Amino acid sequence: MSTSLSQEMDRVRRHSPPEINDRIDADIDMTVQRYTGASPEVLSRRIDELDREWDIERALETNAASVALLGLVLSRMHNRRWMWLSTGVAVFLLQHALQGWCPPISVFRRLGIRTQGEIDREKYILKALRGDFQAVLKSS
Secondary structure, three states: OOHHHHHHHOHHHHOOOHHHHHHHHHHHHHHHHHHOOOOHHHHHHHHHHHHHOOOHHHHHHHHHHHHHHHHHHHHHHOOHHHHHHHHHHHHHHHHHHHHOOOHHHHHHHHOOOOOHHHHHHHHHHHHHHHOOOHHHHHHO
C-alpha cells in the first residue's frame, strides 16, 4: 500500500487522542483473544458482524445528513435561524474532508466507533484464525 494512501486511511486515528486509539486497539486485541480457538462457524458469524459494522465515515455522514435536514425543517417550520444548524454541519463536513477531523469525530471515537481500517484489521486477523490464507502460505 502506498504511503499516501496509508496516511489518508489513518487520518481519523492521527487526529484522535492516543488514549482513544489505545482503547480501541485493546478492544480489538481482546476480541481476537476471545475468538482464538473458536470454530470456523463462530468466526464466520463474527466476520459477518464486522461486515455490517458502521465505520466512522458512515456514522459521520448519517449524523450530518440527519442534523442538516433537521435544521432545514426547523428553519421552515419555526425560525430561519435554524439554518445556522445546517450551516454548521456543512462546515464540519468540509473540515473533516480537508483535515480528517471535526468535532463530532471526537464524540464518535469516544463512543467506540471505529475506522474502516480498524474494522478490517480485526476481520483479517479472524480470517487468518479461520484458515482463509493457508492456501496462499502453501503456494509461497
